[in-house]
Amino acid sequence: xxxxxxxxxxxxxxxxxxxxxxxxxxxxxxxxxxxxxxxxxxxxxxxxxxxxxxxxxxxxxxxxxxxxxxxxxxxxxxxxxxxxxxxxxxxxxxxxxxxxxxxxxxxxxxxxxxxxxxxxxxxxxxxxxxxxxxxxxxxxxxxxxxxxxxxxxxxxxxxxxxxxxxxxxxxxxxxxxxxxxxxxxxxxxxxxxxxxxxxxxxxxxxxxxxxxxxxxxxxxxxxxxxxxxxxxxxxxxxxxxxxxxxxxxxxxxxxxxxxxxxxxxxxxxxxxxxxxxxxxxxxxxxxxxxxxxxxxxxxxxxxxxxxxxxxxxxxxxxxxxxxxxxxxxxxxxxxxxxxxxxxxxxxxxxxxxxxxxxxxxxxxxxxxxxxxxxxxxxxxxxxxxxxxxxxxxxxxxxxxxxxxxx
Amino acid sequence: xxxxxxxxxxxxxxxxxxxxxxxxxxxxxxxxxxxxxxxxxxxxxxxxxxxxxxxxxxxxxxxxxxxxxxxxxxxxxxxxxxxxxxxxxxxxxxxxxxxxxxxxxxxxxxxxxxxxxxxxxxxxxxxxxxxxxxxxxxxxxxxxxxxxxxxxxxxxxxxxxxxxxxxxxxxxxxxxxxxxxxxxxxxxxxxxxxxxxxxxxxxxxxxxxxxxxxxxxxxxxxxxxxxxxxxxxxxxxxxxxxxxxxxxxxxxxxxxxxxxxxxxxxxxxxxxxxxxxxxxxxxxxxxxxxxxxxxxxxxxxxxxxxxxxxxxxxxxxxxxxxxxxxxxxxxxxxxxxxxxxxxxxxxxxxxxxxxxxxxxx
Numbered sequence: 001x002x003x004x005x006x007x008x009x010x011x012x013x014x015x016x017x018x019x020x021x022x023x024x025x026x027x028x029x030x031x032x033x034x035x036x037x038x039x040x041x042x043x044x045x046x047x048x049x050x051x052x053x054x055x056x057x058x059x060x061x062x063x064x065x066x067x068x069x070x071x072x073x074x075x076x077x078x079x080x081x082x083x084x085x086x087x088x089x090x091x092x093x094x095x096x097x098x099x100x101x102x103x104x105x106x107x108x109x110x111x112x113x114x115x116x117x118x119x120x121x122x123x124x125x126x127x128x129x130x131x132x133x134x135x136x137x138x139x140x141x142x143x144x145x146x147x148x149x150x151x152x153x154x155x156x157x158x159x160x161x162x163x164x165x166x167x168x169x170x171x172x173x174x175x176x177x178x179x180x181x182x183x184x185x186x187x188x189x190x191x192x193x194x195x196x197x198x199x200x201x202x203x204x205x206x207x208x209x210x211x212x213x214x215x216x217x218x219x220x221x222x223x224x225x226x227x228x229x230x231x232x233x234x235x236x237x238x239x240x241x242x243x244x245x246x247x248x249x250x251x252x253x254x255x256x257x258x259x260x261x262x263x264x265x266x267x268x269x270x271x272x273x274x275x276x277x278x279x280x281x282x283x284x285x286x287x288x289x290x291x292x293x294x295x296x297x298x299x300x301x302x303x304x305x306x307x308x309x310x311x312x313x314x315x316x317x318x319x320x321x322x323x324x325x326x327x328x329x330x331x332x333x334x335x336x337x338x339x340x341x342x343x344x345x346x347x348x349x350x351x352x353x354x355x356x357x358x359x360x361x362x363x364x365x366x367x368x369x370x371x372x373x374x375x376x377x378x379x380x381x382x383x384x385x386x387x388x389x390x391x392x393x394x395x396x397x398x399x400x401x402x403x404x405x406x
Numbered sequence: 407x408x409x410x411x412x413x414x415x416x417x418x419x420x421x422x423x424x425x426x427x428x429x430x431x432x433x434x435x436x437x438x439x440x441x442x443x444x445x446x447x448x449x450x451x452x453x454x455x456x457x458x459x460x461x462x463x464x465x466x467x468x469x470x471x472x473x474x475x476x477x478x479x480x481x482x483x484x485x486x487x488x489x490x491x492x493x494x495x496x497x498x499x500x501x502x503x504x505x506x507x508x509x510x511x512x513x514x515x516x517x518x519x520x521x522x523x524x525x526x527x528x529x530x531x532x533x534x535x536x537x538x539x540x541x542x543x544x545x546x547x548x549x550x551x552x553x554x555x556x557x558x559x560x561x562x563x564x565x566x567x568x569x570x571x572x573x574x575x576x577x578x579x580x581x582x583x584x585x586x587x588x589x590x591x592x593x594x595x596x597x598x599x600x601x602x603x604x605x606x607x608x609x610x611x612x613x614x615x616x617x618x619x620x621x622x623x624x625x626x627x628x629x630x631x632x633x634x635x636x637x638x639x640x641x642x643x644x645x646x647x648x649x650x651x652x653x654x655x656x657x658x659x660x661x662x663x664x665x666x667x668x669x670x671x672x673x674x675x676x677x678x679x680x681x682x683x684x685x686x687x688x689x690x691x692x693x694x695x696x697x698x699x700x701x702x703x704x705x706x707x708x709x710x711x712x713x714x715x716x717x718x719x720x721x722x723x724x725x726x727x728x729x730x731x732x733x734x735x736x737x738x739x740x741x742x743x744x745x746x747x748x749x750x751x752x753x754x755x756x757x758x759x760x761x762x763x764x765x766x767x
Contacts, residue, residue, distance in 0.1 A: 029741060040488030051432055058423075100725030106483075106490040106750055109431075109444055112725045113751055116426035132718035132726055215425045223422050276721070313723050 001368075002141055002157050004269035006281040009371055010336050020334055021277025024311060027326050031315050035104055042318045043093070043102050043110060046298075050088040057081030058224060061238050065231030079238035083245035084299075089118045090250055091301030092317065098127055100314040119179045119246075120213040125186035125205060135313050139258055139286035140266045146258065147265065149174065149181060150189040153357045155265045156368075160360045167358035171351075178247035183209050249299075252347050257306040259350035260288040261367040262339025283310035284331065289324070289340035296343070297321070307338065335372050430468070438533045439467030445536040449528055450507065455594045459513040459560060460525045461498065465506060466536060472505040474539035476571040477564040477644075477671070480510065481537030481748060486523060490535060492747045493520050496564035496646075496671075497539060498595075500571040511594060513560035537748070543646065543671035545571060550642040554635055555583040556622075556655055558647025559592075564671055565646060566595050569602060578606050582635045586614040586622050586647070622651070624658040631658070639664060646671040683737070685762040689713045690732060692767060704736060704754035704765070713767060715754060722756035729754055734763025 003009045007017045057078045064074020094117030096102070102110045116123045129145065137143035141157050148154035151174055153164045174181050187205055191197045220239040225232035257263075264285045274282070287306040297304045297320075305320035308327055315323070331338040340346075349367065356364040420429035434441035439448060447464040454460050464482075466472075474480070474497055483490045499509035514525040545568040555565050562585060572578040587593040593613065603611040612634050614622055624631045631638050645655045645668065652670055659668045683700020687707050692714070698707035705727050708715040718726030722740060728751050735746035736757040744760060745752050754765075 032741070035488060037485070037488040040485065048435055051427075051435055055432065100728065100753075103725060103728065103751060103753075105485075105488055106747060108751070111751060113728045113730075118426060127724070127726055128718065131724035135724060136719045136721075212426070215422075219422060219425050279721075314725060 002155065002265040002267045003285065004267045006266070006270060006278055006285060009264075009285070010281065010334070011372065012281075012334060012336075016334065017277045017281060018275070020330060020336075021275070021280050023330055024277075024280050024327075027323060028312055028315065031312070031319050031323065032104075035316060035319075039316045039318060040102075040105050043097075043105075043316070046088065046092055047110070050085050050093055053081050053088070054085035057083075057085055057242070061224065061235045062227050065228050065234040071231065071234055075234050075238040078235075079241045079245075082239065082242035086118055086242055086246040087249050087299055090246060091253065091303065092298055093301075094118065094123075095301050095303075096317045098123055099131060101316045103314070116212075118216075120183035120209065120216050121179070121185065122183075122208045122212045125208065126182070129186035129188075131313070135310065137271065138283055138310060139264065140268060140271055140282075142268060143271070145185065145188060145190065149185060151181070152354055154259055154353060156357065156361050156366060157265060157267075158357075160357075164358050167354055171354050175248055175251040176244060178251040179243065180213075183213060252343075253300040253303050255350040256288060256290050256343065256346040257303055258287060259353055260339060260341070260346040261349045261353075262337060262369055263288040264368065280311055281336070283307070284327075284336055284338070286310070287339070288346060289338075290343045290346045291340055292343055304343075307340075337369065337372055439465065441467060442469035445469055445538065447508070447534055447536050449530055449532045449534060451530060452525075452528055455511060456513075456592050458525065458592070459511060459594050461509050461511045462524065462528065463507050463509050464534065464536070466508060470536065472502055472508070474501050474508075475541075475544035476500060476568040477544040478539040478541040478567075479564065480508070480539050481535075482510065482524075483535030483537070484520065484523065484528070484532070486520065490747075491520050492535075492537070492749070493524075494537075494540075494748075496541075496567065498563045498566045498570075500567055500574050511560065511563045511566070513594070541671070543644070543669060544568075546642075549577060549579050552580045552637070552641040553582070554638055554641040554643045555581065555585075556643060556645040556647070556651075557583065558586045558622075558651045559588075560594060561646035561648070561651075561671070562594050563646075565644065566598075568644070569599070573602060573605075578602075578609060580608045580641075581606075582610045582612070582638075582641070584612045584614065584622070584634060586616050586651070588617045589615055622654075624655065639667070641667070642669065643667055644669045644671075683758065683760055685734070685759045687711070687759055688762070688764040689767050690764055698759055700737070700758050700760065701739075702758060703739065704752070704757050704759060704763070707759070708754065708765070708767070715767065717755055720755045722753055725753060727754045728752065730766040732764040732766050735760040736763060 007014065012020070057080075060074055060081060061078035064070040064078065094115060097110055097115045098112050098117065100112035103112050108114065112127070117126075134144055134146045139147065141147065141155060148158070151170050152167055153160065187202060188197060192202065220243060221236055224239060225236040228235040266282060266286065270278075270282060284307055287310045289307050290304045292304055302317035302320045303309060305324050308320040308323045309317070311327065312323065328338055330336075353367065417429055423429070424432060428443060430441035430443050434443075439446060445466065447466040447470070449462055450465050451463040452460050453463065477496070479494045479496045481492050481494050483492045495510040495512055497508055498511045499505075499507065512521050512524045514522040541564075543564055549572060557565050565583070569578075583599070585593065585599070590596065590613070596613075599611055603609050616622070623629060627633060635641070643659070645652060649672060652672055656665070656668065656670060659665045684698055684702070686695055686697050687704060688695045689708060689711060694711040694713050696707050696711035698704075705715050705717055705720070716726055716729070718724035720727075731745070731750050731752045733748060735744055736752050737744050737760050738753075738757050740756055745757070
């Protein structure tokens with residue numbers, strides 16, 4: 001069941017929710033105050049490594065196809081280097097820089113306002129569809145387009161349609177063409193279908209996607225193959241393999257963020273008059289982590305700390321590990337579920353949901369966890385009326401007014 | 407010989423290989439100066455001038471044009487605790503078309519975290535960011551026939567750039583220079599100025615050591631302006647030094663009805679009155695201005711003024727609303743942090759003005 005009141009679901013009183021919010025604000029303040037030269041060196045090192053890998057991959061692919069002996073190993077090595085470079089660029093660098101995690105350095109070369117990443121989607125559209133829509137409305141049905149990306153049925157509350165029978169196929173297509181799926185994401189297919197999209201804005205976005213996508217395609221499938229001369233086909237195939245690797249990897253990591261069984265969905269009742277502390281709580285309930293070593297976390301842009309990332313999307317990613325210790329303690333203290341598990345288990349659950357939900361609800365069982373048991377005396381509570389609620393933070397107020405008038 | 411290789415076009419072609427990045431993003435990893443994305447330079451030498459002042463000799467990277475006007479200042483950005491901090495300092499070296507270096511002279515201020523770092527803590531080889539030369543306190547070309555310099559403390563640096571230029575070009579006119587400094591030891595460039603005086607008959611150099619001789623009093627009959635430079639009314643006067651000194655000078659010139667011959671450079675920050683909150687927000691590209699109090703966010707103020715402000719979450723998480731603040735100071739309403747760097751990127755949805763601000767939107 002989608003949740004309409006996070007506090008009620010977790011058996012917390014308003015005071016407890018506010019206290020939890022204050023604790024999380026404190027974590028944020030401490031990390032903000034302690035950002036230092038080591039953090040700056042971390043992102044610079046990542047960028048250096050990534051650009052080094054990309055250059056190495058390109059050079060290997062240009063140099064090796066000319067001899068029969070080196071052609072195949074060269075293509076494999078070059079493609080692998082390039083694939084890893086693309087993964088690092090998209091996950092640990094691009095995604096996190098565009099979140100503003102490194103804006104505090106006051107360096108215009110590593111800044112959310114002008115970073116452009118190595119994938120088909122223009123950064124501007126990503127920042128809207130992801131930083132704003134997804135992070136603000138995380139897992140709220142009807143608001144967060146990341147629930148199935150407008151293609152897959154990922155929640156039992158979403159109405160089943162015979163077209164959903166094709167989900168296993170759509171899923172495979174989405175995984176392998178992930179960068180193109182993401183590229184079209186901010187167009188909001190749903191809105192276009194309902195003819196709610198402003199055609200002028202749609203044209204502008206399409207043009208932007210076309211320009212960015214064209215440059216990406218020319219680079220990987222025309223210019224670099226051409227530089228390999230007569231053996232252009234080898235380079236072209238290796239580049240395609242690198243892009244495919246990145247697509248599959250990014251898809252899998254992202255599907256582990258909000259689709260394992262423990263990550264919950266919410267109805268729009270929840271976001272009405274939601275306080276900052278309730279927003280925190282929703283992020284914790286709606287996200288899922290995965291476990292792994294340091295390298296895995298770097299290669300996934302620290303999204304194994306999805307819960308921490310959703311609580312503090314703009315704190316430097318290299319600090320999520322240390323933040324997660326604090327968040328886990330808070331979850332235990334307040335008896336809030338903290339969803340995590342090994343990568344294969346988390347992805348396995350997401351995949352199972354994709355398969356199950358291709359069928360009507362009555363044919364499958366629900367895997368969503370049962371709500372946490374109250375450890376304290378159950379609290380008599382109800383949704384407060386508008387008059388009883390504390391007023392929202394000023395900068396949120398105007399936003400909701402705009403939304404209503406829109 | 408002028409380069410015939412069309413570098414701009416080569417770079418453009420290179421972009422096909424590096425898109426969405428620039429070729430410079432890769433080249434700067436080989437040599438940090440090989441990038442035009444942000445002006446930068448390498449500190450080649452730190453020359454101590456006095457106990458608390460040093461000259462930094464900087465080799466600028468690609469994109470730097472050695473065409474500053476004598477007297478102008480540059481912004482210099484250095485990383486302190488991972489964050490770029492910007493300050494402006496006068497260029498003390500003369501402009502040279504074939505130049506390879508620029509020099510700035512910095513005095514460590516008692517409270518100045520950055521100036522202290524620049525004077526004492528900067529290792530040679532450090533890469534710094536640079537901003538284009540700016541400032542109206544410049545030597546006219548051709549120079550006036552008669553000049554008077556009134557200098558206090560490290561205010562000597564822009565004047566030094568002018569003097570070196572005049573000396574190098576051999577066009578030093580009739581110059582009187584009055585230089586106030588607490589002690590002889592703290593007088594930056596004293597030997598070089600002495601040498602100039604020995605070289606040029608028309609150059610008169612007057613030192614004032616304020617610890618023993620007291621502050622300059624322009625109105626004084628013997629020690630004042632009429633005393634050391636009786637023909638000052640015929641001269642173009644250039645004054646640079648601490649705020650109170652400049653205030654006294656401009657007041658004196660106003661009383662004497664001679665303000666049109668006075669050129670001032672203030673190198674200390676002017677504090678905004680009572681330090682109160684709010685102020686006039688100027689949105690440069692939209693050509694709009696609005697007054698806002700200290701509780702109104704920049705975003706709300708901009709929207710009220712009718713500027714198409716970008717925004718997203720309006721709670722400080724998504725950074726959609728980030729714009730460049732050209733000048734001014736804002737306070738983060740969440741934690742009270744203040745941002746006052748030139749050309750700093752600020753999140754408009756959670757910051758409010760502290761004094762007048764200008765935004766690049």
